[in-house]
Amino acid sequence: DAGVIQSPRHEVTEMGQEVTLRCKPISGHDYLFWYRQTMMRGLELLIYFNNNVPIDDSGMPEDRFSAKMPNASFSTLKIQPSEPRDSAVYFCASSYGGAGEQYFGPGTRLTVT
Amino acid sequence: GENVEQHPSTLSVQEGDSAVIKCTYSDSASNYFPWYKQELGKGPQLIIDIRSNVGEKKDQRIAVTLNKTAKHFSLHITETQPEDSAVYFCAATPPYDYKLSFGAGTTVTVRA
Secondary structure, three states: OOOOEEEOOEEEEOOOOOEEEEEEOOOOOOEEEEEEEEOOOEEEEEEEEEOOEEEEOOOOOOOOEEEEEEEOOEEEEEEOOOOHHHOEEEEEEEEOOOOOOOEEOOOEEEEEO | OOOEEEEOOEEEEEOOOOEEEEEEEOOOOOOEEEEEEEOOOOOOEEEEEEEOOOOEEEEOOEEEEEEOOOOEEEEEEOOOOHHHOEEEEEEEEOOOOOOOEEOOOEEEEEEO
């Protein structure tokens, strides 16, 4: 398996623009997690899905952030409008059966100027 | 929710020496404790994990110990090598939750 795939790997955008991050989980995994990593706050869980259904979005910072999982092999995290404080590395991870043994993607480094 | 604290934040060791990273957790119900290694520019990678029904687990040069009474667990790396240089994260989760709570990370540098 190719592992968790994320795109783009790097994104530079201007404040106010819409940003869409993409994730393809490992085939057969039923849980998908979106994380944000910054120096100040470390690894933060934003939202997770089980069988394509959002289960807990309490980590989503505000209404500017939204996530979808239209099918078992694809998920998006959208920020609209983007702000400089959204600059971070965003990771997608997937697992089978729950929180255990999560496999992380390579991440998307987002820079908002 | 679960709260995980990790120490030290940085650790420098001579190649061949051992490295130990310690974590404490707050929720006594937590039963799964993974350790992740993150190399520069990459996502965290699971290197070893332990469940609450086990006190110690070993995989080649790495081992994890768990003390449920004291609510702490540790990662031990023996015979460190330059490729062990990375950031290491501990995490914990209770059975009623599917979210991992991560420690702040330990930057390990192995000096040649």
